Amino acid sequence: MTAFRSMHLVRMRAALSLAALVLLTGCERPGDEPEASAKGDSLQTCRIIRKEVALPADVGESSGVAFDPRTEGVFWTHGDSGADPVIFAFGPDGQPAGRVVVAGARNRDWEDVAVGPCEGGECVFLGDIGNNTSREREITLYRAPLPALTDTVTRPAQAFRARFPGDGRDTEALFVTTDGSVYLINKGQHDEIELWRWPTPLQPGPVDLVRVRTLAPEPGSPGDAVTGAGSSQDGRWVAVRTYARLLLFRTADLLGNGEAAFSMDLTPLAEPQGEGVAMRADGTVVLTSESGGHGLAAQATLLQCPLP
Template sequence: MTLERGFRWMRARRMRTFASAAALALASGCGPRADADEVARADAADAKETLECRITHPELSLGTRVPEASGAALDRRTRGLFWTHGDSGNDPILFAVGVNGQLLGRVRLTGARNRDWEDMAIGPCPGGTCVYVADIGNNQARPLDLVLYRAPAPAATDSATAPAEAFHARFPGNGRDAEAIFVMPDGEVYIVTKGRTEPVELWHWPTPLRAGPAVDLERVREIAPRPTQLGDYVTGAGASRNGRWVAIRTYGRLALYRAADLLAGGGRPYTLELAALGETWGEGVAIDDDGTVLLVSEGSGHHTGSAAAWLRCALPAT
């Protein structure tokens, strides 16, 4: 079933998600300067490019074995294997999951605490390839430290990682709620704010990452005005391995950016409505170089078990 056919079917019945009927305001401006923010606001109402995707593995139940799947990352060694983790208050466990939703491993992130884990990534680090876990959730937008954990990427058969490094940062001024990070091939780390109490913004975590007191995050740009509907809150992000594409998702929509455009402030995203998937509390996203996209969701009321879906998207020419 294609997503387009699915959308027609879903419009004939009651929506099962909190997806917004309004367009996702993930627009872009002309550069990381103040005037780029003005362009972003003006562009937010403009039509976006449509992304062509098909569902390859729909509504894979992860059950209660994976509580509140929040972030997602694709394994670098085994195709079809992905990693996810629980939300706030769950054990500091990374779950290895197969392409059909089967649980293949539970790996403890050694030395870490899950205050409010929201997203994860797998990317380069000084020792090779590492897993990054972002303890950045902040529903009340309080001025508190964000924690980024980093450890050598585990195998699904491991019981625990090597001891994780912990890096601390803060949003300068007022706190912000965020649930999305991505790591580029050069090791640069970025956060996208949720938009709950502020515009959707892109922030940079100063690198090289260093242990010690919290550092100030660096604001790159405003991506969109503050959303007016729940379905437009940003809940996850991920960069392709080759660094050409960044996926940003909300509860109701997927947006793919050319990474160069997103970071420099130009170009508009290719977008896709996700209503046909029937997600409840869609949370995480990961993307591969060939247009394979993974989406994970927490489950209804956070108690009915997590789910995942695989898409294959036709990436526009770069």
């Protein structure tokens, strides 16, 4: 059974064996502030560094997130479908650090962002890959040189088009590895959860996406739908998130036939709607969410996860 389909079992086990968890973790005792627990080869804990960091209203739907490799703690995010073609930089406290228009791009349905290598240095990759009806086969990837925090507009973005074989896939997760390879994970609300590779070198296209593997036959519940992914800057790890769970894979395992090294229940964080994830080589993870009703802002959460 994959981690994507085991969330309901984890909840049942947690409810039935609280005493055992106290003995195993040594840190979840009555009266303690709850921390997010991770389950893999052994029970581990991700420490919450910052929780419920409110993001400004102009990022009402933070659908994807990526760390800036040049500035400690700074991350980039963007709005969802129909928003301006803009990326926003924030510090770990949620304070704005930059606002940059992506020149030549259109935000039809941006769902994820990554920072990775490209000719001449580092680039920002934006996945215009959302497809709620699963009817559209073609998707678009925008790539532009990573802007400085003080820039107001990027250099002109390149657009690359690709298509799924057969029917389209509703897709929200994108990550870029250290060799510049681009991968997607479809959401899985109406299909199998699958890992896809975008053929490189990138071409204007449209090109045919290559299916790498099936991660799960289908989500076990709506909370298991995949909404974001991000590769660590040293290339060793990939974080994958659903609405309710964080999964950390060794990159070789994810691209091969392996399972997640451990997973973490995110429901105690009470995110309005969990969407984005990024991680650093030291196990720092940032999660972002869309805004909720009743005046709730989009928010970010910072975790420190021990890497096996």
